[in-house]
Amino acid sequence: MSTVKAQVTERTNYLNADYGVRSWLLTTDHKRIALLYLISITFFFFIGGFYALLIRLELLTPAGDLVQADTYNKLFTMHGMVMVFFFLIPSIPAVLGNFLIPMMIGAKDLAFPRINLLSWYLYIIGGALMCHCMLTGGADTGWTFYVPFSAITNTKFVEAGLAIFVAGFSSILTGLNFVVTVHRMRAPGMTWSRLPLFVWAHYATSIIQLLGTPVIAITILLVAAERTLHLGIFDPKLGGDPLLFQHLFWFYSHPAVYIMILPAMGVISEVIACYARKRIFGYSFVAFSSIAIAVFGFLVWAHHMFVAGISLYSALVFSMLSYAVAVPSAVKVFNWTATLYKGSIHYDAPMLYAFGFIGLFTVGGLTGLFLAALGIDVHVTDTYFVVAHFHYIMVGGAVMGYLGGMHFWWPKISGKLYPEGWAKLAALIVFVGFNLTFFPQFILGYLGMPRRYWDYSHMPEFQVLNVASTAGATILGIGYLLPMVYFLWSLRYGDPAPDNPWNAAGLEWKTASPPPTFNFDSDPVVTWEAYNYDEIDAPHIQEAPVGR
Amino acid sequence: MADSPIAVQGTSHQVHNPALLHHFAQPEQQRNAASLGMWWFLATEVMFFGGLFCSYLVYRLLYYPEFAACAKTLDWRLGATNTAVLICSSLTVVLAVWAASMARRTLLVVCLIATIILGFVFLGIKGKEYHDKFVEHHVPGPTFSFEKVPIPGHPGEYANPQRAQIYFALYFIMTGLHAIHMIIGIGIFTYLLIMAWKSRYTPKYYTPIEIGGLYWHFVDIIWIYLFPLLYLIDLHK
Ligand code: HEM
Ligand SMILES: [Cu+2]
Numbered sequence: 001m002s003t004v005k006a007q008v009t010e011r012t013n014y015l016n017a018d019y020g021v022r023s024w025l026l027t028t029d030h031k032r033i034a035l036l037y038l039i040s041i042t043f044f045f046f047i048g049g050f051y052a053l054l055i056r057l058e059l060l061t062p063a064g065d066l067v068q069a070d071t072y073n074k075l076f077t078m079h080g081m082v083m084v085f086f087f088l089i090p091s092i093p094a095v096l097g098n099f100l101i102p103m104m105i106g107a108k109d110l111a112f113p114r115i116n117l118l119s120w121y122l123y124i125i126g127g128a129l130m131c132h133c134m135l136t137g138g139a140d141t142g143w144t145f146y147v148p149f150s151a152i153t154n155t156k157f158v159e160a161g162l163a164i165f166v167a168g169f170s171s172i173l174t175g176l177n178f179v180v181t182v183h184r185m186r187a188p189g190m191t192w193s194r195l196p197l198f199v200w201a202h203y204a205t206s207i208i209q210l211l212g213t214p215v216i217a218i219t220i221l222l223v224a225a226e227r228t229l230h231l232g233i234f235d236p237k238l239g240g241d242p243l244l245f246q247h248l249f250w251f252y253s254h255p256a257v258y259i260m261i262l263p264a265m266g267v268i269s270e271v272i273a274c275y276a277r278k279r280i281f282g283y284s285f286v287a288f289s290s291i292a293i294a295v296f297g298f299l300v301w302a303h304h305m306f307v308a309g310i311s312l313y314s315a316l317v318f319s320m321l322s323y324a325v326a327v328p329s330a331v332k333v334f335n336w337t338a339t340l341y342k343g344s345i346h347y348d349a350p351m352l353y354a355f356g357f358i359g360l361f362t363v364g365g366l367t368g369l370f371l372a373a374l375g376i377d378v379h380v381t382d383t384y385f386v387v388a389h390f391h392y393i394m395v396g397g398a399v400m401g402y403l404g405g406m407h408f409w410w411p412k413i414s415g416k417l418y419p420e421g422w423a424k425l426a427a428l429i430v431f432v433g434f435n436l437t438f439f440p441q442f443i444l445g446y447l448g449m450p451r452r453y454w455d456y457s458h459m460p461e462f463q464v465l466n467v468a469s470t471a472g473a474t475i476l477g478i479g480y481l482l483p484m485v486y487f488l489w490s491l492r493y494g495d496p497a498p499d500n501p502w503n504a505a506g507l508e509w510k511t512a513s514p515p516p517t518f519n520f521d522s523d524p525v526v527t528w529e530a531y532n533y534d535e536i537d538a539p540h541i542q543e544a545p546v547g548r
Numbered sequence: 549m550a551d552s553p554i555a556v557q558g559t560s561h562q563v564h565n566p567a568l569l570h571h572f573a574q575p576e577q578q579r580n581a582a583s584l585g586m587w588w589f590l591a592t593e594v595m596f597f598g599g600l601f602c603s604y605l606v607y608r609l610l611y612y613p614e615f616a617a618c619a620k621t622l623d624w625r626l627g628a629t630n631t632a633v634l635i636c637s638s639l640t641v642v643l644a645v646w647a648a649s650m651a652r653r654t655l656l657v658v659c660l661i662a663t664i665i666l667g668f669v670f671l672g673i674k675g676k677e678y679h680d681k682f683v684e685h686h687v688p689g690p691t692f693s694f695e696k697v698p699i700p701g702h703p704g705e706y707a708n709p710q711r712a713q714i715y716f717a718l719y720f721i722m723t724g725l726h727a728i729h730m731i732i733g734i735g736i737f738t739y740l741l742i743m744a745w746k747s748r749y750t751p752k753y754y755t756p757i758e759i760g761g762l763y764w765h766f767v768d769i770i771w772i773y774l775f776p777l778l779y780l781i782d783l784h785k
Pocket of ligand 2: 254
């Protein structure tokens with residue numbers, strides 16, 4: 001075994017195939033592009049995190065003392081825009097999806113490798129615009145940039161909008177590549193019913209990216225035109241209709257929340273199956289619930305507008321449809337839980353993240369149902385309750401899924417094992433820090449603390465919960481820094497990873513770690529079902545699990 | 549780990565085909581991928597223009613009299629001519645695809661040139677219309693003016709200039725974005741022309757002509773909707 005291992009580590013792989021800067025910046029290898037994305041989104045994650053830190057510091061005391069109102073508006077605006085458009089939307093798809101989808105379906109690359117590279121450059125151009133915008137003053141519209149305010153504010157909205165516009169095209173191109181790849185590049189024997197659920201989830205995500213993102217693009221163009229020429233399209237003073245803006249915005253932005261969560265759900269399906277050593281319970285239900293989410297997700301947008309003056313009848317319909325969209329999400333949660341039943345569960349770090357995901361996503365989803373109820377929404381809309389709701393899903397759910405996935409596939413990506421003990425500790429810290437940060441916000445919102453205020457000195461009784469939240473954020477920050485430190489550490493000092501350290505099913509584990517440039521030494525042919533853990537663990541072919 | 553469980557398939561494509569990219573197994577797969585990609589891209593374009601058509605619909609229902617009055621100020625003859633020009637160009641595109649599949653290089657080149665020329669004719673006529681609007685101060689912005697324009701079918705009533713400005717904002721954004729798509733289309737066809745000139749396309753490989761053609765047809769179809777929506781409101785009144 002050891003001789004074989006030595007041989008494995010010395011083989012040419014996608015990392016050591018070439019070293020020049022050009023070979024990275026002009027690469028069309030989906031794995032290298034995934035790493036380019038990894039570095040860029042990590043950069044933006046820390047920028048977004050920095051803004052979050054400032055927001056939390058301001059809210060430590062009731063008085064608006066650290067920053068002024070205008071600055072505070074910019075802080076939460078840039079925080080939201082950076083985190084949503086430059087971190088969370090590209091996170092799992094552009095990094096893990098890019099790296100894994102071709103391997104999972106047995107292809108040499110995505111269908112359009114050059115378009116894949118183009119999408120990264122578009123992201124970088126958008127990101128550069130965003131950085132320039134931040135350095136020269138930033139925007140103060142909130143990430144939702146509602147008109148008429150965004151059409152008149154004298155902060156830099158046009159540049160921020162342009163940045164989001166360009167990044168949007170990067171997201172469209174990634175989605176286009178994935179859809180075509182899943183349709184056209186599957187290896188012989190890789191039927192739709194054998195696709196890993198990670199791939200199904202990304203397929204559904206890509207459809208949302210393709211059909212939703214163009215609408216936000218045109219919306220941004222209209223706001224920019226309104227701003228520069230005062231056309232009146234969105235300005236009630238000139239006969240325009242600001243509600244139209246909200247419809248267009250949420251037509252994209254509600255589905256966009258599923259762009260953020262569906263890929264994480266895909267990660268969780270892989271991780272749960274592997275560490276419960278079982279085929280996913282109800283494979284086809286989990287697969288089709290992704291598609292159902294993509295479809296229903298397009299039909300609920302106006303639940304963000306219940307108090308904006310839409311008619312009662314449409315509010316009723318949108319409330320009902322919002323309940324419907326929770327059904328496929330619940331189907332997933334129940335099926336993951338059922339997979340655990342009688343599984344032989346291993347509590348490795350990725351599994352801890354998966355458990356965290358299930359719990360936090362459930363809280364986030366259930367509070368979404370509170371908000372979808374018309375009566376309750378009137379009470380808690382625009383309060384910290386909404387803030388807590390979406391952070392439970394986006395941070396508790398999606399970021400947990402992203403970190404879980406990064407741990408699970410890190411050996412494949414880097415060829416190195418991360419330190420298991422530290423990873424477990426980090427998962428624990430993230431979970432504790434997260435709940436301490438955001439649970440108090442549910443209570444704050446329920447008690448009536450509005451969102452987007454820098455000063456709550458007329459309600460000093462809110463300070464205790466705000467201090468708890470800031471303390472939690474500090475812990476959460478440490479929890480996020482830790483993985484970054486030990487991942488980097490492992491690049492140099494980590495043990496070399498075997499090809500399949502977790503004894504996992506899936507084609508990506510059947511090639512070397514790190515994989516060769518074209519993924520497989522010979523074209524794969526699939527003859528087994530997805531998640532065939534019963535066969536993998538059957539006594540006669542069991543290999544000693546390595547690296548545990 | 550040495551005995552990989554992956555079965556070995558007959559090594560693909562020994563016969564090297566210059567147009568076949570390394571990560572595809574057969575030309576057929578590559579071609580299907582390209583055309584599926586273009587279809588999905590067009591779906592995103594539908595959503596892109598969809599947001600505009602939706603806004604148009606909202607304001608047309610709100611401000612119908614003004615929309616009719618504004619439509620009257622456009623020259624429907626020029627619009628109709630442009631519609632005919634684009635339909636002809638779609639024909640030349642179809643012929644180009646056919647010529648490529650039949651290895652008729654001269655016909656292919658002629659059709660591509662004709663398409664490009666028709667594209668320029670369209671843009672020329674559109675430019676003339678924009679110029680007229682500019683002269684009449686119908687371009688939204690500080691110089692916009694729409695005083696005393698009668699509402700068709702309602703003698704003695706005049707259009708509200710603010711609402712009219714919304715019509716013209718939509719008019720310029722929609723036709724402007726369409727024109728940008730035309731310009732991109734002309735760029736694509738110029739590239740195809742150069743490649744066809746160099747005899748790069750054979751009946752076995754002419755996917756670029758096909759998917760370039762899909763794009764061109766799509767841009768035509770957008771215009772087919774824009775024309776009646778923008779020009780033909782209450783024309784008989
Ligand atoms: C389980 C299904 C879900 C339901 C029924 C639901 C429902 C809602 C409702 C009704 C609101 C509006 C609250 C208000 O403004 O008064 C809302 C806000 C929000 N939700 Fe959800 N949600 C669900 C899932 C998600 C997911 C999966 C995400 C993100 C990954 C998400 C992210 C957000 C965000 C970002 C906002 C606030 C937007 C803003 O105003 O800034 N939601 N949700
Ligand atoms: Cu929503």
